[in-house]
Amino acid sequence: MICQNCNKNEANMHMKRIVNGRAAEVHLCKDCARSLGYGEAFTGFGFGGLLGELLSKGEQIGSSVRCSFCGKSFEEIAGDGKMGCAECYNIFYDKLLPSLNRIHGKASYSGSRPQKEASVELRIEELKVALKAAVEQQNFELAATLRDRINDILAEGGEQ
Amino acid sequence: MGAKWYLGTGAQNDVVINTSIHIARNIRSFPFPSRLSLPEKLKVNSVIRDASEAIDDYSFNYAEMKMLSQSEVVSLAERHLVSPEFASSRDGRALLLTEDEAVSVMLNEEDHIRLQVMYAGFALDEAFKTASSIEEQLSRKLDFAFDDKLGYLTQDPVALGTGMKASVVLHLPALVSTSQITKLIATVSKLGLSLRGSYGEGAAAKGDMFRLSNTITLGISELAAIENLKSIALQIAAQERAAREEIFKTPVIEDRIYRAYGVLKYARMIDTNEFMELISLVRLGAVKGLIKMDCASIEALMIHMQPATISLSVDRPLDRVERDKLRAAMVRQNLG
Numbered sequence: 001m002i003c004q005n006c007n008k009n010e011a012n013m014h015m016k017r018i019v020n021g022r023a024a025e026v027h028l029c030k031d032c033a034r035s036l037g038y039g040e041a042f043t044g045f046g047f048g049g050l051l052g053e054l055l056s057k058g059e060q061i062g063s064s065v066r067c068s069f070c071g072k073s074f075e076e077i078a079g080d081g082k083m084g085c086a087e088c089y090n091i092f093y094d095k096l097l098p099s100l101n102r103i104h105g106k107a108s109y110s111g112s113r114p115q116k117e118a119s120v121e122l123r124i125e126e127l128k129v130a131l132k133a134a135v136e137q138q139n140f141e142l143a144a145t146l147r148d149r150i151n152d153i154l155a156e157g158g159e160q
Numbered sequence: 161m162g163a164k165w166y167l168g169t170g171a172q173n174d175v176v177i178n179t180s181i182h183i184a185r186n187i188r189s190f191p192f193p194s195r196l197s198l199p200e201k202l203k204v205n206s207v208i209r210d211a212s213e214a215i216d217d218y219s220f221n222y223a224e225m226k227m228l229s230q231s232e233v234v235s236l237a238e239r240h241l242v243s244p245e246f247a248s249s250r251d252g253r254a255l256l257l258t259e260d261e262a263v264s265v266m267l268n269e270e271d272h273i274r275l276q277v278m279y280a281g282f283a284l285d286e287a288f289k290t291a292s293s294i295e296e297q298l299s300r301k302l303d304f305a306f307d308d309k310l311g312y313l314t315q316d317p318v319a320l321g322t323g324m325k326a327s328v329v330l331h332l333p334a335l336v337s338t339s340q341i342t343k344l345i346a347t348v349s350k351l352g353l354s355l356r357g358s359y360g361e362g363a364a365a366k367g368d369m370f371r372l373s374n375t376i377t378l379g380i381s382e383l384a385a386i387e388n389l390k391s392i393a394l395q396i397a398a399q400e401r402a403a404r405e406e407i408f409k410t411p412v413i414e415d416r417i418y419r420a421y422g423v424l425k426y427a428r429m430i431d432t433n434e435f436m437e438l439i440s441l442v443r444l445g446a447v448k449g450l451i452k453m454d455c456a457s458i459e460a461l462m463i464h465m466q467p468a469t470i471s472l473s474v475d476r477p478l479d480r481v482e483r484d485k486l487r488a489a490m491v492r493q494n495l496g
C-alpha cells in the first residue's frame with residue numbers, strides 16, 4: 001500500500017481518523033506520519049509500526065519466553081507494538097530497555113505516585129474478579145497464575 | 161441537552177479555545193485491552209464503573225458503546241469526547257461522561273482508563289486539578305499498574321510514565337496567513353511539545369485550529385510538564401496577537417472577514433472545509449469586534465457542523481448534498 005500523503009513511499013503506519021462523518025483508516029509512510037505529527041503518545045492511533053520498527057532494529061528477538069501473566073511473547077510485542085500487561089514490563093525489561101531509552105531518553109520517573117500501596121483487600125478483590133473472568137472463559141493458564149498471585153499475597157499478609 | 165463545557169467563555173479566548181488533560185491508567189490485575197477477550201473487557205468496564213460511583217463531586221452517565229449507533233459514536237469523536245480509534249470499534253468499550261461533557265472516561269481504548277477533562281479557554285491549572293482529583297479517587301478503589309522506575313504502565317510504551325497529556329487548542333489564523341506556522345511547529349517540537357491541526361493535519365489544519373500538547377511523560381513531573389506547556393502557549397498566543405496587529409494594518413483582512421460572513425449568512429450549500437475556513441475568519445472578526453457574535457457560540461457551531469453531528473441532528477443518514485444543504489441552513493439560522 002502506498003502512502004496517502006506523498007503517494008511515493010510504502011505506507012507502514014495505519015491510523016484511525018474521523019473523515020466526513022466516518023471512522024476511516026489513513027495510511028502513511030513513516031516520514032509523513034512524523035511530519036504530520038503522529039509520533040506522539042495518546043493519539044490513540046496505535047503505535048504498532050513505530051515500536052515494532054524500533055524493536056526489530058537492535059534487539060535480539062527469537063526467544064520463546066512468554067509472559068507468565070498474559071502469555072504474550074516478546075516477538076508478538078515487537079510485532080504489534082503493544083505490551084500485553086503490566087507484568088510484561090517486568091519480564092521483558094532488559095529487552096525493552098534500549099527502545100525505552102530511544103523513546104524516552106535515559107530519564108527515570110519523577111511524576112506522582114499512587115497515594116499508598118493498594119490495600120491487600122483491594123488487590124485480592126481485583127484479582128478475584130479477574131480470576132472469575134478467566135475461569136468463565138476457560139482460560140485456565142491465566143486462572144492458575146491469578147490463583148498463585150492471590151495465594152502469594154495472602155501468604156505475605158500472613159507473615160506480617 | 162444541558163449546558164456543555166464549550167458553551168462557557170474562558171480566559172484568553174481571543175486565541176485559546178479550550179484546555180484538556182488526558183490521563184491513562186491500567187488495572188494491574190487485568191491484561192491490557194488488546195489481550196482481553198470480550199467478556200473480560202466487560203468485566204473491566206464494570207469494575208471501573210463501580211469505582212466511579214464513589215467519586216465525590218462528579219456523577220457519570222455510563223454507556224456501553226455497543227448500545228449506541230455508529231453516528232452517535234462518531235459524533236462523540238467529532239465533539240472530541242472520544243478518540244477516532246475508540247469510535248472505530250465499539251466492541252467491549254464503554255464511556256463514562258458527566259452531564260456537562262467536561263469529564264469523559266474511555267474504557268478499554270488503548271488502556272483500561274483514558275480520562276479526559278476539557279474546559280473552555282485557558283484553564284490548565286483547573287483542568288489538572290479536576291483530573292488529578294478524579295484519578296486519585298479512582299486509585300483508592302483500583303490498583304493501578306505502576307512501576308518505580310517507569311511510572312504508570314501503559315499498553316503502548318510511548319505513553320508510560322505520568323501517563324498524562326495536557327493540551328490547549330489555539331486559534332492561529334494570523335500565524336497561518338503570515339506563514340509563520342511551519343517554523344513554529346518545528347521550534348515547538350524541540351521543546352518537548354507538539355503542535356498539530358485540531359481538525360486535520362499540519363499546515364492544512366482546518367479552521368486554523370491547532371492543538372499544543374506535551375510529549376514528554378518520563379523524567380518530568382506532571383506539574384513541570386504543565387508549567388512548560390503554559391509558558392509556551394502564552395508565548396504563541398502573544399505571537400499570534402502581534403501577527404494579528406500586523407495583518408489588520410491593511411484593509412484586505414477586514415474585507416475577507418466580511419466576505420466570509422456574507423457567504424456563511426447567505427450560502428445555500430456549504431461543505432465542512434469551506435465552512436471551517438470561513439468560520440475561522442468570522443471568529444477573528446468577532447474577536448476584533450467587527451462581527452457581533454460571541455466566541456462560545458462560534459465554537460459550538462464548529463462542533464455541531466461536523467458531518468456525523470449534523471446527520472445525528474436529523475436522526476437519519478444524509479448524503480453529501482443533503483448534508484451540505486442542511487449545514488448551510490443551520491449556519492444561516494445561527495448567524496441570525
Ligand SMILES: [Zn+2]
Nearest residue numbers: 003006029032
Ligand atoms: Zn509519505
Ligand SMILES: [Zn+2]
Nearest residue numbers: 067070085088
Ligand atoms: Zn504480560
